[in-house]
Amino acid sequence: MADTSFPSAIATPATTIDEVIVQLTAIVEWSKQNDSRMGYFAALYRKVTIQVKHGIAENYFDDGPRMERLDVIFANRYIHACYLYQTGQTPTKSWVRAFDATQHWWPIVLQHLLLGMNAHINLDLGIAAAETVPPGELQNLKGDFEKINQVLAGLVGGVQSELAEIWPILGLLNRFLGSVETAIINFSMEKARDAAWSFAEKLSPLSEVQRKQAIVEKDGMMALFSNVISHPGFYGSLIIGIIRLGERGTTRQRIEILE
Template identity: 25%
Template structure:
């Protein structure tokens, strides 16, 4: 896990502070550091297994970042964040939610299946570790939202960010990831079907990410004054 944390810290130093990927990276670095402390502190009954799941989980995100940096095609779930990472009308909270959506909705399911293959066990054997990782994420979600809230306008029901916050749930994404992991594990002996399901999952999560990154803060261009009409 130390190597994964080092790569995230290097990204944090390298990326501009307002870059959308940098916003998510800071959030995810905090999450991974918290998980590292919990694992080292005895918060997981099987620390080796929990660390393996956490590392595999992180590597999907880091692989997507590296692919984008080298100009390669990235998974559909991550594409909106890379495409809109410098858009002036997107708020930091949106970048954080879009990254969490991609990572939980898509990467977590694949990480569970990868860990099961490596450990030669079924997802049921990892359910306790999955729940503990998820509990850590949920506990940090409220803090993330508070730190990245754009201001008191968020309290207004009509504010678009309020609508986005109510439209996406980390708990639902986590439940969906577990269901997807179980399905993919069941399909492991039919690779063509498993690939179709993975591709569909990737596309669906990417569509949600694109919605979360709807620009909300671009100032409207000022229209020229209308010329006076002759009869006015």
């Protein structure tokens, strides 16, 4: 059923990184008002986007305007998926799995973040890279592509402390076991980054029809992989259940922590 309260401002694609931040803010604020777990990934993603904006302003990237173009194309895929889902339409299968999970009580915050990363990095990032530049210029993008992933990885330490605030026992475990979820996210990020670049290289020379078919196939694979995140076997599910019972705060409070 369509949600008429969902911010209509996100129906129109953003054209600048500032517009992206405004639209992400609208999703975060709507999520807080409606106690929606969609806000977990949106809050983290807004923080990443603000970091990318700062990086562009400080000439961190080789080509600032090109990086803004990539960031906007990339973000619009997520924002449009949110809009489609909340207005009763159907985004890619990977996003459907991530958004469907937000309707359920049991997934822990880390699972919601990983489901979002699966859809957005494993699928959307390669598509965005291929759409940002013509095929002959894709290799020139690789340096900045790797830098944007360094920005993403650089926020993992912050996520670690925020997750420990939501689930205090995690902070204690990290002292004895090392940063458990940091290792998980970094491993996921590294593998996802490499896979996204390979996917961009695959898509870049294809015709529009061939691209659409390749995206459908990749989306199906990533939707299946989301099952591994949601249902990590008997012992994994047992550990997640224990974590979930120990998570503190309301959905709104957790979003505010991730902000």
